[in-house]
Amino acid sequence: MKVLIPVKRVIDFNVKARVKGDQSGVDLANVKMSMNPFCEIAVEEAVRLQEKGVVSETVAVSIGPIQAQDTLRTAMAIGADRGLLIQTDADPQPLAVAKLLAAVVAEEKPDVVIMGKQAIDGDNNAAGQMLAALLDWPQATFASRIEISGKTAKVTREVDGGLQTLEVTLPAVITVDLRLNEPRYASLPNIMKAKKKPLDIKQAADLGVDMAPRLKVVKVTEPPKREGGVKVADAAELAAKFKAAGVL
């Protein structure tokens, strides 16, 4: 059983994004970049499945600039067997990401794709569902529990109102949510080991995929600022404020 794990290099979740003065986008110069946290959860899950003997091979793939090699090394330090960079300086939108990943799937022939539910830069929550659609595979999104046996995966999903469990026939796309697992810290020896694992680089442009952006960015602006900071003395004053604001 082979797992493909798409991982994205994004702004670190601890950093507050700043809008550029010319409204052309978000300023990423000199900003700390990391693996998208949901992708980290996906890698951890694939590695745990491999440690349990359910999975025999784990391949991490990232679409992005040359620096995304670091993200792949992080995936390999957690335990992925090898890395594949689909290099491009364009920042492909989810549909193009899905098409590129579909091309990678055609080549790698994984039994399951495990990926993040959402990249915390664009917050689109779309690429996994789109990939499943293009491949005509079943999908199980927002997973908080994954059990794979034989040709099926039993996936518990975080849905509106609670949890739902589905059984999907493999091959399938699974996107992961926060409660699936807690990713390990990569140990120093594993970080060293990851440096020696194979990392292939392909040019996105060579995959024969239509990557043209369908959405043109008109502008990126700052949201309206909230003026907070008023303190009340005690609970009675807080209750009085609620009443005065007419919210009760």
Next chain:
Amino acid sequence: MAVLIIADHGDGHLREATGKTLTAAAKIGGDVDILVAGKDVEGPAAEAAKLSGVRKVLTAKSDALGQGIAEAYQALVVPLMANYDALLVPATAQGKNIAPRIAARLDVAQVSDVVAVISADTFTHPIYAGNALETVQSSDPKKVLTVRASAFADAVTGGSAKIESIDAGAGAAGTKFVSDEMVKSDRPELAGAKIVVSGGRALGSAEEFHAVIEPLADKLGAAVGASRAAVDAGYAPNDYQVGQTGKVVAPDLYLAIGISGAIQHLAGMKDSKVIAAINKDPDAPIFAIADYGLVADYKTAVPELMTALNALK
């Protein structure tokens, strides 16, 4: 121009998000139809037909649709889209599950979490945990949007659209429903509530969360929310998580108790009308956006607030 909305409904009723999505659709213009798909469609369809500005209501009935299986929605909606220029779906977990799948089969982009419709092809949506608002213009022949309901006004009633039942389409061969584990609650739904009381890591246990947050919510007639830390620790169900990667709410009053105010949490509640916070750390980031901050231990502050609220009534 014709727009299709996939309704959000449950327990035999239309949810508010559907009407708010209709308000967004009206800004695009043209004829608007609402699709009510699921197992129990008659009640919500009758309610949808009463919304003003709806041309017709389509109903499609099957178990797979009722279970929210994305492949079943793909089979139903992709052919329907031959008759429409835009598909709008409330950005609920279910909407997020199905809309991108339909968009990809139509070979068009999706604009996620739309908060403003600028024109029929230009939309604004938050990115980077709401720290930036991106306005995009779509060059696709058809538009697929998920709509952040809390950013749009309620729909008006007074319509009398005709209801038409359509074939539910194929099921989903590769996907089998196993079970559901739904949270039962008599409180208002988090997404549409006028008041939300949320608890964070400070609560320390599920018992404490029940004992402190829920009675206060009931006193205020509020829905209950939680931070990710509280959900991860098992104090509250996953469905309660407010934030960048949970639910986005914009009630008249949001009261955060023992929540620090990480950017991921703020992303889900900073558009509330009034924000109040109780936190024992005077430097907690939540205070920077709270209209009313009370620096106190919740253990004493919440009982005092209950007493003060009783006295007001």
